[in-house]
Every structure is written in structure tokens, then in C-alpha cells.
Amino acid sequence: MQKRRGATQAKVPAANSLRSIMTSTPFSRARDHLGDAQLVELYRQMMLIRRFEEKCQEMYTRAKIGGFLHLYVGEEATGVGAISNLQPQDHIFTHYRDHGHAIARGLNINELMAELFGKDTGTSHGMGGSMHFADITKNFWGGYAIVGSHLLLADGVALACQMQKTNGVVMVFFGDGATNGGEFYESLNFAQLWKLPVVFVCENNLYAMGTPIEVHSSVKEIYRKASAFDMKAMRIDGNDLLTVREQVAEAVEYARSGQGPVLVEAMTYRFRGHSAQDTQKYRSKEDVEQHRSNDPVLIFRKELIDAGVSSAADIDALDATIDEQVEAAVRFADESDVPGNEWLTDSGIYAAPLATATVDPDLV
């Protein structure tokens, strides 16, 4: 995949002179704008996602985690870069590959690991599992497991933001495979028709589960699908953290200003299989290895060290702290209680249970 750093659509947050504009890069502009500490924080988020998920794979193999496990490994730059532009009043919807977005939004990794372990202390009391992380206190409305469906829910929250005049923006993540079903087209039409503040972020990792994009989509450049709705759209390098941040910033501000939604196509790649059980017969090891040489976490790590933002020793120390936090999350999850049987009664199904039970109390 071609790198498109410093794409022409980028805004320049803190340019001091024509010379600096001409010679600046997303990295230098972000450094000027955010400062070194914030750059390290973005690295920390990416590495926390990476290490958390490597631990998930291990715990899945040890049968501590059940069901499906879809890892975000390789796509961290897209989630972290995009979400770094959001304010507390903004909202996130995502798909079943939701670990990265949850961590980037600052959800508690102890509760996330507990959710994976099916424990009562999990973000959803162990009722959702890997595909359904949520935290309403952070306007993180959850991962959804029916491909493309949550785009319409995102439109609905955006409509609420618009009617309530909260100035909030909704960011919704989905894959290239979600752009062929009807719900995608309905959601784009509604959003553009009503100028809803939605940033649609398509994480194009080139596969709909195991079906290559050449096989599943008549249009290979997903961002062009927005043109049918007169919607603003852009295609960006999803593997470069600060390019993602800079380009998506523009989309977020556009949506927030009331001009309408934006479709962002972030080109990325999933290093692991679709799920933990995927044998990946649909792509060669060479292809995967080639993409692994473009690892967004390691590239950004090197950039930080080369630019003198942080020393290798400091980064190593940060990595060690992350490892300890992940281990602590596993201990927290292990030691937590399982959810109680009240989740099998009406009180677990309805916010307002009724006098007449829908669940048969005599069920044997």
C-alpha cells in the first residue's frame, strides 16, 4: 500500500511561515501543536491496544476467553488517530472488532478484560463479551456485531445531538465489508439528507472477513461511494497515526460545524486473522509479512526516538508499565465474580420489568 503522508487536503494547525508549511510533515505539525508529552500518550494508547490484544490471544488459547475474538492488531493507528480528535461530548459507535476503539476512548482495561472473561465486573456485566464493549459514561455506545447495522444507530445519536444542540459529533467505525449492504446506503442518505454530524470511518483492511475487496465490492475505492450522496469524502493512510489524526480532524470539524457528514476511508491492514480461529487461507504469508514491515506501532515508536521526542530507554520503560497494567487486568478479571442469575430474569432483559413475567418461572 502506498504511503500518502502529508496529503494535500491536510490543514496546517500551527504553521509559522511559508517555509515551515512547505517543509512540515504531519509529525512535525502534530509535535508543534500537541507537544511531546501528548505524542508519547498517543504511542502509549497504540501500544496498550497491542499488548492488551496479544494478551487476549493468549487468554483465548488458555480458554479464559470464549466465543469469537476479533483482534485489531495492525489497525491501531486508525482508531487512536481518529479518536484523538474527539471531545468528551462526542460519541463513538464501532463494530465487533472493538477493543482498539474502546481503549483509545479511555475505557478501563480491567473492566474490558473482565468482560472478555465473562465476569460481573465487565463493562457489560459479562453479557456482551468481546464484540460488545460499551461505556455510556464515555459516550462509547458499543461494538455491534451485525455488519453495517450500527451506522443507522450512529445516525440516530447524531440526530439527537442535532436536535438537543449539544454540538456533539458521532464517529462510527466499520470495515470495507460493511459498505455493500443496504444499511450502509440508508445511513449515508439519511446523514447527508439531514446534515447529521457523523464522521463515517471506514477501516479498509482489504478483506470482508476472508473475501478480498476485489471479490466483494464493485467499487474498490470505498470513499467514492459517498459521491452518490453528494457527501464529502477522503481516502487517507490509516497506518500513519499523525496523518490519520490530522485528516480526521478536518472531518470532525466539518461535521461539528453543521455542514454535514464525512466519509473517511482509512487504508489499513489486519495482521491477524478475521477471528482467533481464522486459518487465513485467503492470503499468503508473504503478503502478511510485507504488511507487518509497515507496523504502525513500531513505525511511530521509531519516529519518536529518531526525532528525540523520547529516548529508547524511556519508551522501553513505558512498554514495561503497559505490560504490568495488562497483567493486572488479567488478575482483576480472574479474581472477579461471575454475573448472577438475575440476568436470566425479566430484570435483566427490561429496564422496566412488568408484573407479568415473560420468563417462565417454572422452567426446568
Add this chain to the structure above:
Amino acid sequence: MPVLTVREALQQALHEAMADERTFIIGEDIGHYGSTYGVTAGFLEKYGPERIRDAPIAEAGIAGLAVGAAMAGMRPIAEIMSVNFSLLAFDMIINHAAKIYSMFGGKFSVPLVLRTTNGWTQLSATHSQSFDSMFAHIPGLKVVAPATPADMKGMFRAAMADPDPVIFIEHTLMYGVKGEVPEGDYIVPIGKSVLAREGRHITVVTYSRMVHLSLQAADILAKEGIEVEIVDLRTLRPLDMSVALESFKKTNRAVVVTEDWQSYGTSAEIATRLYEQGFDYLDAPIQRVNFREVPMPYAKNLEQQVVVTTERIVAAIKKVLNRS
């Protein structure tokens, strides 16, 4: 007490709901067209396009946007013009509205009211169906199908006050039905069935438009000295069988009348509950009156043989009485 039609009672209920500024209505042809069945006629002029949202013909979107807005603090009313079109919104209704509360550990709910209509009038196969049992099958939904103008208004108010998704099933052939409607605010609770007519010989368990046909059948049979008791379930989920079982213990005979296909339909669940919980009181096999199990034909002579008629209800009641 004033006498209103079902349409007028619903209009009152919807105006009451619009007093809550969190409420908006989203649906097809509810505004500019003037409302297919006239329920929201005049609403666009009164409340404006922000709150009376004419939607594209995109049922998943109508339901999905309403679900999302409900999650984020609004109190939307979604209108799916005909229940036949709700199939296009089933992902939003079943995979989302019904699941979100429990799947996310009870952290947020979906206070959505989704209005839709059953009905038929020579509209052929795809415009004459009922999916009551498909909605009522789903844990996480509340499903109501009132029969009278008073219940329409009171249950709509209950639905709007409810924090969970409520499927509100109306009937295209019932909008002109008249009845007394109390003035002012009142609630008819979800999940409470009621006696529609007292009698001592046989129990008819039914709901929605079939309540009215069953009442007509009871009038006919009264002339022959047969006293029919009629139970209006009003809510399909949660299903309150207490009134029906009390009646059944008295009459020991029952007919279940529902306007859907028999196999796996709502009458199957209702009859099973009577058998399971009233077996000791049973004097004769329960009879069911439903749609004949074919896609609805257009030709009027054929359609009339598919739908439930007063005559078929009368015949079923006589059959049960003759066998005991």
C-alpha cells in the same frame, strides 16, 4: 364520556406525546402526504419538520435512527406504515432495539415506540400479513395490540412512558371503530388483559380487531342462549393469561381467535398456556380460528375464505360446545 374513533383517540395520544419536547415522529408519508391512515394529519403544520420527520422509504433507517435517538435521550415515535414493511427493519428491531439493554449489561435502554399496522383489503400476498408472533417471540420487546379507542389512547401513553422498546400494533380496518374514551390523562398498563364481555358457557381469548368480531359472534350466539365470555389480551408480550385462565376455570371451554396463520402463531402460544395451566379444568379440545395458511389471494371470493369472519368464530364456538 366522549365517543371517539380509534383514529381520533390515537391522534389525542400522539398530541399528548408531542408535549414532551424530546418526542419526534419519524416515518413515511406522515407529513407532506398527510398520513396514509390519517393519524398524523395536521401534525407537520402544528409541530414543524424538525419533529415531524418525513423519512425516505427506508424502513431499516427509520427504525435504526429512532433506536439511536432513543438511546441518546430522545423519546421517538417510529411509524412503519404497514407491518409488511417492518421485515426490512427487523435487524434494527430484533438485533438492536430488543437486545441493547441486556447485551450491554443494563447500562442504557431504548425507550422507543414503534407504531405499525396489520390489515388487509384485497392487497394480495405482501400487503396483508400479520407478524404478531414474530414480534412477541422476542425477549426484550414489549408488544401491544389494543382493540378499543380507550385502550389505544391509554396504552399509547403507557408505551411512551416505558423505558423499553414497545411495538404498538394497530389495524387498518379499525381506525373507524368507535368507543367511549375518558377525558384527560390516563394510562392503561402494558401487560394487563381484561374481560371484554361476560358469559358462562365458553371463553374466547383474543385481541385487536378480533375482539370486535368475537363480540359480534357473541351477540349472534346470545340469541340461541349461548353466553360467551371474551378476554381481550391487549398485550402479547408480556402475556397476561390470568384473566383468561380465571374465565377458563369457570367455562371449561375455549376458542382462541387471532388474525394470523395458525402454525406457530400467537394462538399456538395462547392455547398452550391454557392447556399447561388449565388442564384440570378442560372439558373439550380448544379450537382456534385464524387465517387460512396461504399467501393472501387478491380475488375477493378467495380472500374472504382466508380471513377470519364472524361466521367462522360462531362455528368454532358451536363445535367446542357440541363436543363437551
